[in-house]
Amino acid sequence: MAHASLETRENRRAWGFVTPALLWTIAFFVIPFIVMAAISLATRKGREIVMAWNFDNYIEFFEKAHLLKGLFVSLEITFTVTLISVILAYPLAWIIAERVPQKWQRMALIMAILPFWTSYVVRSYSWLLVLAQNGVINNSLVYLGVISEPLELASTRSATVIGFVHFFVMLLTLTIYANLVQMPPNYRRAAADLGANGFQVFWHVVLPLTLPGIMVGAFLTFVLCIGDYITPQILGGNNELALPQVIMLQLGRRADFPMAATLSIILMGVVTLAYIACARWLRMERT
Amino acid sequence: MISSRISKLLSWSYLIALYGFIFLPVAVLVLFSFQDGRLPVPPFNGATLKWYGEVFADSRLMSALGNSLMVAIGSASVACVLGFCAAYGLARFVLPASRLQRGLLIAPMTVSYLIIALGLLTTFNWIGVSLSLWTVGIGHVVINLPLCFAIIYASMGDHQKNIERAARDLGAAEWQVMTQISAPMLMPSILAAFFLSVTFSWDEFIIAFLLSRFDVTLPVEIWSMLRSGLNPKTNAVGSVVFLVSVALLLLLELIVFRRTAKK
Numbered sequence: 001m002a003h004a005s006l007e008t009r010e011n012r013r014a015w016g017f018v019t020p021a022l023l024w025t026i027a028f029f030v031i032p033f034i035v036m037a038a039i040s041l042a043t044r045k046g047r048e049i050v051m052a053w054n055f056d057n058y059i060e061f062f063e064k065a066h067l068l069k070g071l072f073v074s075l076e077i078t079f080t081v082t083l084i085s086v087i088l089a090y091p092l093a094w095i096i097a098e099r100v101p102q103k104w105q106r107m108a109l110i111m112a113i114l115p116f117w118t119s120y121v122v123r124s125y126s127w128l129l130v131l132a133q134n135g136v137i138n139n140s141l142v143y144l145g146v147i148s149e150p151l152e153l154a155s156t157r158s159a160t161v162i163g164f165v166h167f168f169v170m171l172l173t174l175t176i177y178a179n180l181v182q183m184p185p186n187y188r189r190a191a192a193d194l195g196a197n198g199f200q201v202f203w204h205v206v207l208p209l210t211l212p213g214i215m216v217g218a219f220l221t222f223v224l225c226i227g228d229y230i231t232p233q234i235l236g237g238n239n240e241l242a243l244p245q246v247i248m249l250q251l252g253r254r255a256d257f258p259m260a261a262t263l264s265i266i267l268m269g270v271v272t273l274a275y276i277a278c279a280r281w282l283r284m285e286r287t
Numbered sequence: 288m289i290s291s292r293i294s295k296l297l298s299w300s301y302l303i304a305l306y307g308f309i310f311l312p313v314a315v316l317v318l319f320s321f322q323d324g325r326l327p328v329p330p331f332n333g334a335t336l337k338w339y340g341e342v343f344a345d346s347r348l349m350s351a352l353g354n355s356l357m358v359a360i361g362s363a364s365v366a367c368v369l370g371f372c373a374a375y376g377l378a379r380f381v382l383p384a385s386r387l388q389r390g391l392l393i394a395p396m397t398v399s400y401l402i403i404a405l406g407l408l409t410t411f412n413w414i415g416v417s418l419s420l421w422t423v424g425i426g427h428v429v430i431n432l433p434l435c436f437a438i439i440y441a442s443m444g445d446h447q448k449n450i451e452r453a454a455r456d457l458g459a460a461e462w463q464v465m466t467q468i469s470a471p472m473l474m475p476s477i478l479a480a481f482f483l484s485v486t487f488s489w490d491e492f493i494i495a496f497l498l499s500r501f502d503v504t505l506p507v508e509i510w511s512m513l514r515s516g517l518n519p520k521t522n523a524v525g526s527v528v529f530l531v532s533v534a535l536l537l538l539l540e541l542i543v544f545r546r547t548a549k550k
Protein backbone atom coordinates (compact mmCIF):
# COMPACT_ATOMS: atom_id res chain seq x y z
CA MET A 1 0.00 0.00 0.00
CA ALA A 2 2.72 2.40 1.03
CA HIS A 3 4.66 1.30 -2.03
CA ALA A 4 1.77 2.13 -4.32
CA SER A 5 1.38 5.62 -2.93
CA LEU A 6 5.10 6.24 -3.38
CA GLU A 7 4.75 5.14 -7.00
CA THR A 8 1.89 7.57 -7.56
CA ARG A 9 3.82 10.39 -5.99
CA GLU A 10 6.86 9.57 -8.09
CA ASN A 11 4.68 9.48 -11.17
CA ARG A 12 3.13 12.82 -10.45
CA ARG A 13 6.60 14.29 -10.12
CA ALA A 14 7.69 12.67 -13.36
CA TRP A 15 4.77 14.26 -15.19
CA GLY A 16 6.05 17.60 -14.00
CA PHE A 17 9.27 17.00 -15.92
CA VAL A 18 7.69 15.77 -19.12
CA THR A 19 4.61 17.96 -19.35
CA PRO A 20 6.23 21.25 -20.46
CA ALA A 21 7.87 19.63 -23.49
CA LEU A 22 4.71 17.68 -24.32
CA LEU A 23 2.55 20.80 -24.02
CA TRP A 24 4.94 22.74 -26.26
CA THR A 25 4.84 20.02 -28.90
CA ILE A 26 1.06 19.77 -28.74
CA ALA A 27 0.47 23.53 -28.78
CA PHE A 28 2.95 24.43 -31.52
CA PHE A 29 3.13 21.27 -33.60
CA VAL A 30 0.08 19.03 -33.22
CA ILE A 31 -2.57 21.75 -33.03
CA PRO A 32 -1.09 23.77 -35.94
CA PHE A 33 -1.13 20.59 -37.95
CA ILE A 34 -4.81 19.99 -37.15
CA VAL A 35 -5.61 23.61 -37.97
CA MET A 36 -3.79 23.25 -41.28
CA ALA A 37 -5.63 20.03 -42.09
CA ALA A 38 -8.93 21.78 -41.31
CA ILE A 39 -8.04 24.82 -43.43
CA SER A 40 -7.27 22.50 -46.35
CA LEU A 41 -10.98 21.64 -46.31
CA ALA A 42 -11.98 25.32 -46.53
CA THR A 43 -12.45 27.57 -49.53
CA ARG A 44 -11.35 31.08 -50.19
CA LYS A 45 -13.91 33.78 -50.93
CA GLY A 46 -12.00 36.92 -51.81
CA ARG A 47 -9.65 37.34 -48.87
CA GLU A 48 -11.97 35.51 -46.49
CA ILE A 49 -11.51 31.87 -45.62
CA VAL A 50 -14.81 30.02 -45.37
CA MET A 51 -14.97 26.56 -43.86
CA ALA A 52 -16.63 24.35 -46.44
CA TRP A 53 -15.58 20.95 -45.03
CA ASN A 54 -15.16 19.40 -48.45
CA PHE A 55 -12.31 18.01 -50.51
CA ASP A 56 -12.61 20.52 -53.35
CA ASN A 57 -9.00 21.67 -52.93
CA TYR A 58 -7.72 18.13 -53.24
CA ILE A 59 -9.85 17.54 -56.35
CA GLU A 60 -8.58 20.84 -57.76
CA PHE A 61 -5.01 19.70 -57.15
CA PHE A 62 -5.48 16.66 -59.35
CA GLU A 63 -7.37 18.60 -62.01
CA LYS A 64 -5.07 21.59 -62.39
CA ALA A 65 -2.00 20.72 -64.40
CA HIS A 66 0.27 23.41 -62.94
CA LEU A 67 -0.34 22.15 -59.40
CA LEU A 68 0.05 18.47 -60.19
CA LYS A 69 3.15 19.23 -62.22
CA GLY A 70 4.79 20.70 -59.11
CA LEU A 71 4.58 17.33 -57.42
CA PHE A 72 6.04 15.52 -60.43
CA VAL A 73 8.86 18.05 -60.81
CA SER A 74 9.66 17.63 -57.12
CA LEU A 75 9.60 13.85 -57.33
CA GLU A 76 11.82 13.81 -60.43
CA ILE A 77 14.34 16.19 -58.87
CA THR A 78 14.34 14.29 -55.60
CA PHE A 79 14.89 10.87 -57.18
CA THR A 80 17.64 12.21 -59.44
CA VAL A 81 19.37 13.94 -56.53
CA THR A 82 19.13 10.91 -54.24
CA LEU A 83 20.53 8.58 -56.90
CA ILE A 84 23.43 10.83 -57.95
CA SER A 85 24.31 11.67 -54.35
CA VAL A 86 24.51 8.02 -53.32
CA ILE A 87 26.62 7.16 -56.37
CA LEU A 88 29.05 10.01 -55.67
CA ALA A 89 29.16 9.68 -51.89
CA TYR A 90 29.70 5.93 -51.62
CA PRO A 91 33.18 5.85 -53.21
CA LEU A 92 34.19 8.94 -51.22
CA ALA A 93 33.14 7.34 -47.94
CA TRP A 94 34.86 4.12 -48.98
CA ILE A 95 38.13 5.86 -49.86
CA ILE A 96 38.12 7.77 -46.57
CA ALA A 97 37.45 4.56 -44.65
CA GLU A 98 39.90 2.35 -46.57
CA ARG A 99 42.61 4.43 -48.20
CA VAL A 100 43.10 7.39 -45.89
CA PRO A 101 45.44 6.56 -43.00
CA GLN A 102 43.62 5.98 -39.72
CA LYS A 103 44.83 9.09 -37.94
CA TRP A 104 43.77 11.37 -40.81
CA GLN A 105 40.31 9.88 -41.19
CA ARG A 106 38.57 12.11 -38.67
CA MET A 107 40.15 15.17 -40.26
CA ALA A 108 39.21 13.99 -43.77
CA LEU A 109 35.64 13.49 -42.65
CA ILE A 110 35.39 16.89 -40.96
CA MET A 111 36.77 18.49 -44.13
CA ALA A 112 34.29 16.59 -46.28
CA ILE A 113 31.32 18.00 -44.39
CA LEU A 114 32.58 21.46 -43.47
CA PRO A 115 30.62 23.36 -46.16
CA PHE A 116 27.55 21.51 -44.83
CA TRP A 117 27.40 24.30 -42.26
CA THR A 118 27.01 27.18 -44.66
CA SER A 119 23.41 28.29 -44.36
CA TYR A 120 20.87 27.21 -46.97
CA VAL A 121 20.55 30.63 -48.50
CA VAL A 122 24.28 31.29 -48.65
CA ARG A 123 25.05 27.87 -50.12
CA SER A 124 22.60 28.31 -52.98
CA TYR A 125 23.90 31.82 -53.60
CA SER A 126 27.45 30.41 -53.77
CA TRP A 127 26.37 28.01 -56.49
CA LEU A 128 24.80 30.92 -58.30
CA LEU A 129 28.23 32.59 -58.27
CA VAL A 130 29.63 29.49 -59.94
CA LEU A 131 26.85 28.85 -62.45
CA ALA A 132 25.45 32.28 -63.33
CA GLN A 133 25.63 33.67 -66.85
CA ASN A 134 28.58 35.84 -65.78
CA GLY A 135 29.62 33.34 -63.10
CA VAL A 136 32.89 31.59 -62.45
CA ILE A 137 32.47 28.77 -64.97
CA ASN A 138 31.17 30.89 -67.84
CA ASN A 139 33.64 33.73 -67.32
CA SER A 140 36.57 31.33 -67.09
CA LEU A 141 35.54 29.37 -70.17
CA VAL A 142 34.98 32.52 -72.21
CA TYR A 143 38.29 33.96 -70.99
CA LEU A 144 40.09 30.75 -71.96
CA GLY A 145 38.39 30.83 -75.34
CA VAL A 146 36.66 27.46 -74.94
CA ILE A 147 33.27 29.00 -75.64
CA SER A 148 32.30 32.31 -77.19
CA GLU A 149 28.84 32.65 -75.68
CA PRO A 150 28.08 31.95 -72.01
CA LEU A 151 26.23 28.70 -71.36
CA GLU A 152 22.79 28.61 -69.78
CA LEU A 153 23.73 26.95 -66.49
CA ALA A 154 21.75 28.77 -63.82
CA SER A 155 17.94 28.85 -63.76
CA THR A 156 17.79 25.28 -64.97
CA ARG A 157 16.83 22.04 -63.34
CA SER A 158 20.46 20.94 -63.56
CA ALA A 159 21.46 23.86 -61.37
CA THR A 160 18.91 22.82 -58.76
CA VAL A 161 20.18 19.25 -58.92
CA ILE A 162 23.82 20.36 -58.57
CA GLY A 163 22.98 22.53 -55.56
CA PHE A 164 21.14 19.66 -53.90
CA VAL A 165 23.74 17.01 -54.77
CA HIS A 166 26.45 19.18 -53.23
CA PHE A 167 24.58 19.22 -49.93
CA PHE A 168 23.57 15.57 -49.85
CA VAL A 169 26.93 14.17 -50.93
CA MET A 170 28.25 15.55 -47.67
CA LEU A 171 25.38 14.14 -45.63
CA LEU A 172 25.58 10.71 -47.25
CA THR A 173 29.36 10.51 -47.00
CA LEU A 174 28.93 10.87 -43.26
CA THR A 175 26.23 8.20 -42.91
CA ILE A 176 27.87 5.72 -45.28
CA TYR A 177 31.28 6.19 -43.64
CA ALA A 178 29.72 5.44 -40.24
CA ASN A 179 28.33 2.26 -41.75
CA LEU A 180 31.55 1.15 -43.40
CA VAL A 181 33.73 1.47 -40.30
CA GLN A 182 31.19 -0.46 -38.22
CA MET A 183 31.61 -3.51 -40.42
CA PRO A 184 33.94 -6.12 -38.90
CA PRO A 185 37.00 -6.57 -41.17
CA ASN A 186 36.76 -10.37 -40.66
CA TYR A 187 33.82 -10.62 -43.02
CA ARG A 188 35.87 -9.34 -45.89
CA ARG A 189 38.90 -11.38 -44.94
CA ALA A 190 36.75 -14.51 -44.84
CA ALA A 191 35.35 -13.80 -48.28
CA ALA A 192 38.84 -13.13 -49.65
CA ASP A 193 40.15 -16.34 -48.07
CA LEU A 194 37.39 -18.23 -49.81
CA GLY A 195 38.72 -16.93 -53.13
CA ALA A 196 36.60 -13.87 -53.86
CA ASN A 197 38.37 -11.11 -55.76
CA GLY A 198 38.16 -7.46 -54.77
CA PHE A 199 35.06 -6.76 -56.79
CA GLN A 200 33.27 -9.89 -55.59
CA VAL A 201 34.03 -9.05 -51.97
CA PHE A 202 32.54 -5.62 -52.50
CA TRP A 203 29.50 -6.78 -54.47
CA HIS A 204 28.54 -9.78 -52.36
CA VAL A 205 29.69 -8.76 -48.89
CA VAL A 206 30.37 -5.07 -48.37
CA LEU A 207 27.52 -3.60 -50.42
CA PRO A 208 24.73 -5.78 -48.98
CA LEU A 209 25.95 -5.07 -45.44
CA THR A 210 25.99 -1.32 -45.98
CA LEU A 211 22.69 -1.19 -47.88
CA PRO A 212 20.54 -0.48 -44.79
CA GLY A 213 22.76 2.50 -43.98
CA ILE A 214 22.47 3.75 -47.53
CA MET A 215 18.69 3.43 -47.37
CA VAL A 216 18.50 5.47 -44.17
CA GLY A 217 20.69 8.17 -45.72
CA ALA A 218 18.68 8.07 -48.94
CA PHE A 219 15.44 8.46 -47.00
CA LEU A 220 16.86 11.47 -45.16
CA THR A 221 17.89 12.92 -48.52
CA PHE A 222 14.42 12.32 -49.90
CA VAL A 223 12.67 14.07 -47.01
CA LEU A 224 14.97 17.09 -46.89
CA CYS A 225 15.13 17.45 -50.66
CA ILE A 226 11.43 17.25 -51.44
CA GLY A 227 10.53 19.84 -48.79
CA ASP A 228 13.13 22.44 -49.68
CA TYR A 229 12.09 25.77 -51.12
CA ILE A 230 15.37 27.69 -51.22
CA THR A 231 17.50 25.62 -53.58
CA PRO A 232 14.99 25.36 -56.47
CA GLN A 233 13.93 28.97 -55.94
CA ILE A 234 17.46 30.43 -56.13
CA LEU A 235 19.05 28.02 -58.61
CA GLY A 236 16.13 26.65 -60.62
CA GLY A 237 14.54 29.97 -61.44
CA ASN A 238 10.90 30.18 -62.41
CA ASN A 239 10.87 28.00 -65.52
CA GLU A 240 9.47 25.00 -63.72
CA LEU A 241 8.29 25.02 -60.15
CA ALA A 242 8.87 22.39 -57.49
CA LEU A 243 6.05 21.70 -55.02
CA PRO A 244 7.45 23.90 -52.21
CA GLN A 245 7.70 26.77 -54.69
CA VAL A 246 4.07 26.20 -55.71
CA ILE A 247 3.11 26.26 -52.02
CA MET A 248 4.93 29.56 -51.45
CA LEU A 249 3.28 30.97 -54.57
CA GLN A 250 -0.17 30.28 -53.08
CA LEU A 251 0.82 32.22 -49.98
CA GLY A 252 2.46 35.16 -51.68
CA ARG A 253 0.45 36.54 -54.52
CA ARG A 254 -2.92 34.99 -53.88
CA ALA A 255 -2.96 34.53 -50.08
CA ASP A 256 -4.67 31.22 -50.78
CA PHE A 257 -4.14 29.54 -47.42
CA PRO A 258 -6.53 26.63 -48.08
CA MET A 259 -4.64 25.60 -51.23
CA ALA A 260 -1.25 26.04 -49.53
CA ALA A 261 -2.47 23.84 -46.68
CA THR A 262 -3.78 21.23 -49.13
CA LEU A 263 -0.45 21.09 -50.97
CA SER A 264 1.40 20.78 -47.66
CA ILE A 265 -0.76 17.87 -46.59
CA ILE A 266 -0.10 16.20 -49.94
CA LEU A 267 3.64 16.79 -49.52
CA MET A 268 3.45 15.19 -46.09
CA GLY A 269 1.51 12.28 -47.54
CA VAL A 270 4.25 11.66 -50.09
CA VAL A 271 6.93 11.72 -47.38
CA THR A 272 4.88 9.32 -45.25
CA LEU A 273 4.56 6.93 -48.19
CA ALA A 274 8.33 7.08 -48.70
CA TYR A 275 8.81 6.39 -44.99
CA ILE A 276 6.51 3.36 -45.07
CA ALA A 277 8.25 1.98 -48.16
CA CYS A 278 11.66 2.49 -46.57
CA ALA A 279 10.66 0.96 -43.23
CA ARG A 280 9.07 -2.05 -44.91
CA TRP A 281 12.14 -2.57 -47.06
CA LEU A 282 14.43 -2.40 -44.01
CA ARG A 283 12.31 -4.92 -42.16
CA MET A 284 12.41 -7.25 -45.16
CA GLU A 285 16.15 -6.87 -45.25
CA ARG A 286 16.47 -7.89 -41.60
CA THR A 287 14.43 -11.10 -41.78
CA MET B 288 51.56 -4.22 -58.55
CA ILE B 289 50.63 -1.95 -61.41
CA SER B 290 46.92 -2.51 -60.91
CA SER B 291 47.18 -1.63 -57.23
CA ARG B 292 49.09 1.51 -58.15
CA ILE B 293 46.39 2.45 -60.65
CA SER B 294 43.65 1.86 -58.13
CA LYS B 295 45.53 3.99 -55.62
CA LEU B 296 45.89 6.76 -58.18
CA LEU B 297 42.19 6.51 -59.05
CA SER B 298 41.24 6.67 -55.39
CA TRP B 299 43.27 9.78 -54.71
CA SER B 300 42.05 11.51 -57.89
CA TYR B 301 38.48 10.77 -56.94
CA LEU B 302 39.06 12.08 -53.44
CA ILE B 303 40.59 15.29 -54.73
CA ALA B 304 37.89 15.75 -57.37
CA LEU B 305 35.09 15.41 -54.83
CA TYR B 306 36.77 17.66 -52.31
CA GLY B 307 37.07 20.16 -55.15
CA PHE B 308 33.35 19.86 -55.83
CA ILE B 309 32.49 20.18 -52.13
CA PHE B 310 34.72 23.22 -51.56
CA LEU B 311 34.20 25.01 -54.88
CA PRO B 312 31.21 27.15 -53.87
CA VAL B 313 32.63 28.05 -50.45
CA ALA B 314 36.01 28.93 -51.94
CA VAL B 315 34.38 31.12 -54.58
CA LEU B 316 32.17 32.76 -51.96
CA VAL B 317 35.06 33.64 -49.66
CA LEU B 318 37.57 34.56 -52.37
CA PHE B 319 35.28 37.02 -54.13
CA SER B 320 34.17 38.59 -50.87
CA PHE B 321 37.58 40.30 -51.12
CA GLN B 322 36.97 41.35 -54.73
CA ASP B 323 38.11 44.85 -55.56
CA GLY B 324 35.30 45.58 -57.99
CA ARG B 325 31.54 45.54 -58.29
CA LEU B 326 31.10 41.93 -59.41
CA PRO B 327 32.08 38.84 -57.40
CA VAL B 328 33.17 36.87 -60.49
CA PRO B 329 36.48 36.31 -62.28
CA PRO B 330 38.80 37.96 -63.06
CA PHE B 331 39.91 38.61 -59.50
CA ASN B 332 40.98 42.26 -59.41
CA GLY B 333 42.82 42.26 -56.12
CA ALA B 334 41.99 42.11 -52.46
CA THR B 335 40.06 44.66 -50.44
CA LEU B 336 38.21 44.62 -47.14
CA LYS B 337 35.78 47.24 -48.44
CA TRP B 338 32.80 44.87 -48.58
CA TYR B 339 33.28 43.67 -45.03
CA GLY B 340 33.36 47.31 -44.01
CA GLU B 341 30.06 47.86 -45.80
CA VAL B 342 28.54 44.82 -44.13
CA PHE B 343 29.48 46.03 -40.66
CA ALA B 344 28.32 49.57 -41.47
CA ASP B 345 24.93 48.34 -42.71
CA SER B 346 22.53 48.92 -39.83
CA ARG B 347 19.86 46.59 -41.26
CA LEU B 348 22.30 43.72 -41.57
CA MET B 349 23.70 44.38 -38.12
CA SER B 350 20.28 44.44 -36.49
CA ALA B 351 19.39 41.24 -38.39
CA LEU B 352 22.58 39.68 -37.07
CA GLY B 353 21.65 40.73 -33.54
CA ASN B 354 18.14 39.31 -34.02
CA SER B 355 19.57 36.04 -35.30
CA LEU B 356 21.85 35.65 -32.30
CA MET B 357 19.01 36.50 -29.92
CA VAL B 358 16.58 34.04 -31.51
CA ALA B 359 19.25 31.33 -31.79
CA ILE B 360 20.43 31.55 -28.18
CA GLY B 361 16.94 32.06 -26.79
CA SER B 362 15.29 29.23 -28.70
CA ALA B 363 18.21 26.86 -28.11
CA SER B 364 18.08 27.53 -24.37
CA VAL B 365 14.34 26.89 -24.17
CA ALA B 366 14.64 23.76 -26.33
CA CYS B 367 17.52 22.48 -24.17
CA VAL B 368 15.72 23.03 -20.86
CA LEU B 369 12.48 21.48 -22.12
CA GLY B 370 14.37 18.62 -23.76
CA PHE B 371 16.49 17.93 -20.70
CA CYS B 372 13.49 17.88 -18.34
CA ALA B 373 11.54 15.60 -20.65
CA ALA B 374 14.51 13.26 -21.08
CA TYR B 375 15.00 13.19 -17.31
CA GLY B 376 11.34 12.41 -16.69
CA LEU B 377 11.14 9.71 -19.34
CA ALA B 378 14.48 8.06 -18.57
CA ARG B 379 14.15 8.04 -14.78
CA PHE B 380 10.48 7.33 -14.13
CA VAL B 381 8.04 4.75 -15.38
CA LEU B 382 5.29 6.64 -17.12
CA PRO B 383 2.23 5.35 -18.94
CA ALA B 384 2.46 5.42 -22.74
CA SER B 385 6.10 6.44 -22.60
CA ARG B 386 6.68 5.14 -26.12
CA LEU B 387 3.90 7.35 -27.41
CA GLN B 388 5.32 10.31 -25.51
CA ARG B 389 8.78 9.76 -26.95
CA GLY B 390 7.27 9.41 -30.42
CA LEU B 391 5.34 12.64 -30.01
CA LEU B 392 8.43 14.54 -28.87
CA ILE B 393 10.49 13.26 -31.80
CA ALA B 394 7.72 13.69 -34.40
CA PRO B 395 8.54 17.26 -35.56
CA MET B 396 11.91 15.96 -36.77
CA THR B 397 10.21 14.00 -39.54
CA VAL B 398 8.22 16.93 -40.95
CA SER B 399 9.57 19.51 -43.41
CA TYR B 400 10.33 22.91 -41.93
CA LEU B 401 8.07 24.40 -44.59
CA ILE B 402 5.10 22.47 -43.27
CA ILE B 403 5.86 23.31 -39.63
CA ALA B 404 6.12 26.96 -40.62
CA LEU B 405 2.86 26.88 -42.57
CA GLY B 406 1.01 25.17 -39.73
CA LEU B 407 2.19 27.80 -37.27
CA LEU B 408 1.45 30.60 -39.72
CA THR B 409 -2.16 29.45 -40.29
CA THR B 410 -2.66 28.98 -36.55
CA PHE B 411 -1.19 32.36 -35.60
CA ASN B 412 -3.31 34.00 -38.30
CA TRP B 413 -6.38 32.21 -37.07
CA ILE B 414 -6.04 33.23 -33.42
CA GLY B 415 -4.74 36.68 -34.33
CA VAL B 416 -1.19 36.52 -33.01
CA SER B 417 0.91 39.08 -34.85
CA LEU B 418 4.22 37.90 -36.27
CA SER B 419 7.48 38.90 -34.61
CA LEU B 420 10.82 37.48 -33.51
CA TRP B 421 8.86 35.72 -30.75
CA THR B 422 6.91 33.66 -33.27
CA VAL B 423 10.17 32.81 -35.07
CA GLY B 424 11.62 31.71 -31.73
CA ILE B 425 8.60 29.50 -31.03
CA GLY B 426 9.06 27.84 -34.42
CA HIS B 427 12.75 27.27 -33.79
CA VAL B 428 12.03 25.64 -30.43
CA VAL B 429 9.62 23.30 -32.24
CA ILE B 430 12.36 22.11 -34.62
CA ASN B 431 15.13 21.97 -31.98
CA LEU B 432 13.23 20.37 -29.12
CA PRO B 433 13.21 16.88 -30.73
CA LEU B 434 16.94 17.17 -31.36
CA CYS B 435 17.74 18.23 -27.78
CA PHE B 436 15.46 15.58 -26.33
CA ALA B 437 16.93 12.80 -28.50
CA ILE B 438 20.57 13.73 -27.80
CA ILE B 439 20.13 14.08 -24.04
CA TYR B 440 17.81 11.07 -23.71
CA ALA B 441 20.31 8.87 -25.56
CA SER B 442 23.10 9.81 -23.15
CA MET B 443 21.18 8.99 -19.96
CA GLY B 444 22.61 5.67 -18.87
CA ASP B 445 22.25 3.46 -15.80
CA HIS B 446 25.64 4.57 -14.55
CA GLN B 447 24.29 8.03 -13.75
CA LYS B 448 21.12 6.50 -12.35
CA ASN B 449 23.02 4.92 -9.46
CA ILE B 450 24.76 8.16 -8.56
CA GLU B 451 21.40 9.92 -8.62
CA ARG B 452 19.93 7.26 -6.36
CA ALA B 453 22.84 7.71 -3.95
CA ALA B 454 22.18 11.46 -3.86
CA ARG B 455 18.50 10.83 -3.20
CA ASP B 456 19.33 8.42 -0.38
CA LEU B 457 21.54 11.10 1.15
CA GLY B 458 18.51 13.34 1.29
CA ALA B 459 18.70 15.44 -1.87
CA ALA B 460 15.40 16.72 -3.17
CA GLU B 461 14.41 15.82 -6.73
CA TRP B 462 15.25 19.25 -8.15
CA GLN B 463 18.62 19.14 -6.39
CA VAL B 464 19.36 15.74 -7.91
CA MET B 465 18.44 17.08 -11.33
CA THR B 466 20.33 20.36 -11.21
CA GLN B 467 23.33 19.34 -9.11
CA ILE B 468 23.87 15.71 -10.08
CA SER B 469 22.29 14.84 -13.44
CA ALA B 470 22.83 18.10 -15.28
CA PRO B 471 26.59 18.34 -14.57
CA MET B 472 27.08 14.66 -15.46
CA LEU B 473 25.18 15.11 -18.71
CA MET B 474 26.81 18.45 -19.50
CA PRO B 475 28.65 17.23 -22.63
CA SER B 476 25.46 16.09 -24.32
CA ILE B 477 23.51 19.11 -23.06
CA LEU B 478 26.15 21.39 -24.55
CA ALA B 479 26.20 19.40 -27.78
CA ALA B 480 22.42 19.76 -28.02
CA PHE B 481 22.67 23.48 -27.25
CA PHE B 482 25.36 24.26 -29.83
CA LEU B 483 23.68 22.20 -32.53
CA SER B 484 20.40 23.97 -31.83
CA VAL B 485 22.09 27.37 -32.00
CA THR B 486 23.64 26.43 -35.36
CA PHE B 487 20.35 25.17 -36.78
CA SER B 488 18.43 28.21 -35.64
CA TRP B 489 21.18 30.54 -36.87
CA ASP B 490 21.00 29.02 -40.37
CA GLU B 491 17.27 28.42 -40.60
CA PHE B 492 15.42 30.30 -43.32
CA ILE B 493 11.89 29.20 -44.12
CA ILE B 494 10.40 29.39 -40.60
CA ALA B 495 12.13 32.71 -39.98
CA PHE B 496 10.86 33.98 -43.34
CA LEU B 497 7.23 32.98 -42.90
CA LEU B 498 6.87 33.80 -39.20
CA SER B 499 8.58 37.20 -39.07
CA ARG B 500 7.37 40.59 -40.15
CA PHE B 501 9.38 43.76 -39.51
CA ASP B 502 12.32 42.47 -37.50
CA VAL B 503 13.97 39.70 -39.46
CA THR B 504 16.85 37.29 -38.92
CA LEU B 505 20.06 37.29 -40.94
CA PRO B 506 19.17 34.55 -43.48
CA VAL B 507 15.95 36.43 -44.32
CA GLU B 508 17.86 39.71 -44.73
CA ILE B 509 20.39 37.95 -46.97
CA TRP B 510 17.50 36.53 -48.97
CA SER B 511 16.23 40.03 -49.68
CA MET B 512 19.76 41.08 -50.68
CA LEU B 513 19.73 38.37 -53.36
CA ARG B 514 17.24 40.38 -55.39
CA SER B 515 20.06 42.73 -56.35
CA GLY B 516 21.87 39.81 -58.02
CA LEU B 517 25.53 38.94 -57.59
CA ASN B 518 27.22 41.35 -55.23
CA PRO B 519 30.50 41.15 -53.29
CA LYS B 520 28.72 42.48 -50.23
CA THR B 521 26.48 39.40 -50.23
CA ASN B 522 29.66 37.32 -50.45
CA ALA B 523 31.08 39.12 -47.45
CA VAL B 524 28.02 38.64 -45.27
CA GLY B 525 27.75 35.01 -46.43
CA SER B 526 31.36 34.43 -45.42
CA VAL B 527 30.66 35.95 -42.00
CA VAL B 528 27.68 33.63 -41.51
CA PHE B 529 29.77 30.63 -42.53
CA LEU B 530 32.58 31.69 -40.20
CA VAL B 531 30.20 31.97 -37.25
CA SER B 532 28.78 28.49 -37.93
CA VAL B 533 32.24 26.97 -38.16
CA ALA B 534 33.30 28.81 -34.99
CA LEU B 535 30.29 27.39 -33.16
CA LEU B 536 31.20 23.88 -34.28
CA LEU B 537 34.84 24.35 -33.29
CA LEU B 538 33.64 25.47 -29.88
CA LEU B 539 31.49 22.37 -29.66
CA GLU B 540 34.42 20.17 -30.67
CA LEU B 541 36.80 21.84 -28.21
CA ILE B 542 34.50 22.11 -25.21
CA VAL B 543 32.43 18.97 -25.54
CA PHE B 544 34.37 16.30 -27.38
CA ARG B 545 37.79 17.09 -25.96
CA ARG B 546 36.31 16.89 -22.48
CA THR B 547 34.60 13.60 -23.09
CA ALA B 548 37.71 12.22 -24.73
CA LYS B 549 39.75 13.04 -21.64
CA LYS B 550 37.40 11.23 -19.26
